[in-house]
Amino acid sequence: MNYKTPVVLAIDLGTTSVKTALYDSSGKMIKLSQREQKLSFPNPGWVEQSLFDTYKLLIECVREIAPGIKVDAIVLSVQRGSTVPISSDGNPLTNLMVWMDERGKPYVEMIEAEITPSYYYQIAAQPIVTITGVSKILWLYHQAKEIYDQAEVIGNQQTIFLKWLGCEDWVIDESVGSFFFPFVIEKKEWSKELAQRLNIPIEKLPRLVKANEVVGYLSKSAAEDLGLAAGIPLIPGGGDGQCAGVGCGATESGIAMVNIGTSTGVQVFLQKPFYDPSEVYNCLAHVIPGAWDLEGNTQASGLAFKWFRDEFSSRNKNVDMDGSYDELVADANR
Incomplete structure (x- = not known):
């Protein structure tokens, strides 16, 4: 089926679900598909996901909504602090370390001691916390050095999924990158100074790109997986928070x-970087060119609601995902 306007396939690789949607050029949603995905907790404080399982869910979602439809572009929205070491042949060397994973907490404390929170914030415009990617990269360097050395790049969901879909390079857009590893936020580039002090070579990180640039084209093998035509332009998109703002x-x-998703974020659109005097809020690159955003986050809100639903809802959540939440809300209002 050909629509009168270009059709974009939007992919959201969320913490607890994978969603795909088709949009026309006016921003109207044509179709939506969603699958829940699992988190695993192999050790206290560790939170992981299988990227291969995520890819299988992506295939299911796309095949549900896109058969026979001419798709003109593919764009992603991803978790921002989630981290994975990737081999030269494009395979993950570990499960995805999800943003809420806290195995890197000792290295947050190390950064606080060696660099100091204030100095770090004045460069990166974000506090030193476990939910960004840097603590996970440091954990790999100090606790899984063999895997760290084997990795050609340490990236994000965006990095590996764009590669799997057909991008020839290792990339990450500025909005995800600014949450993933310390930036010089005014210039929207990796901080070479902080990378050097952390002993992490810039070459180990993906190449920074704009959220709206074409970085590749859907490969023949990925097209066969998804039931789409090969050659569709791939657009990085950006961090789930900034995409939600748009x-x-x-x-x-x-x-x-x-x-309000798995976590809750409060975000303010900015035309120039803002450094919070209390050094609590993140200033990040936006998906919109020439813009930034200011953010505050909670660790779990929707995730806590999901846990409550899984434990106490009588509905089959796999059959009636929205209905199981509606039931709980109705009960709470009685």
Whole structure:
């Protein structure tokens, strides 16, 4: 089926679900598909996902909504602090270390002692916390050195999924990158100074790209997996938080957004970087060119609701995902 306007396939690789949707050029959603995905907890404080399982769910979602439809571009929205070491042949060397994974906590404390939180914030415009990628990279360097050395690149979901879909390079867009590893936030580039002090070569990180640039084309093998035509342009998209801001219309100065997902984020659109005097809030690159956003986050909100649903809802969550939540809300309002 050919629509009168270009059709974009949007892929959201979320913490607890994979979603795909088709949009026309006006931003109207044509179709939506969603699958829940599991988190695993192999050790206290560790939170992981199988990237191969995520890819299988992606295939299911795309094949459900896109048969016979001409797709003109593919764009991603991803978790931002989630981290994976990747081999030269494109395979993950571990499961995805999900953003809420806290195995890198000792290295947060190391950064605080050796660099100091204030100095770090004045460069990166974000506090030193476990939910970003840097603590996970340091954990690999100090606790899994063989895997670290074997990795050609240490990247994000965005990095490996774009590669699997057909991108020839290892890339990460600025909005994800600014949460993943310390930036010089005003320039939207990796901080060479902090990378050197952390003993992490810049060459170990993906190449930074714009959220809206074409970075490759859907390969023949990926097209066969997804049931699409080969050669569709691949657009990096960006971090789930910044993408949500665009979707909510928080694209002008003074407009804020509250995004309640697995975690809750409060975000404010910025036309220039802002350094929080209390050094608590993140200033990140936006998916919109020439823009930034200011964020505060909680660790778990929707995730806590999901746990409550899994434990106490009488509905089959795999059959009626939304209904199981609606049941709990209705019970709470009685």
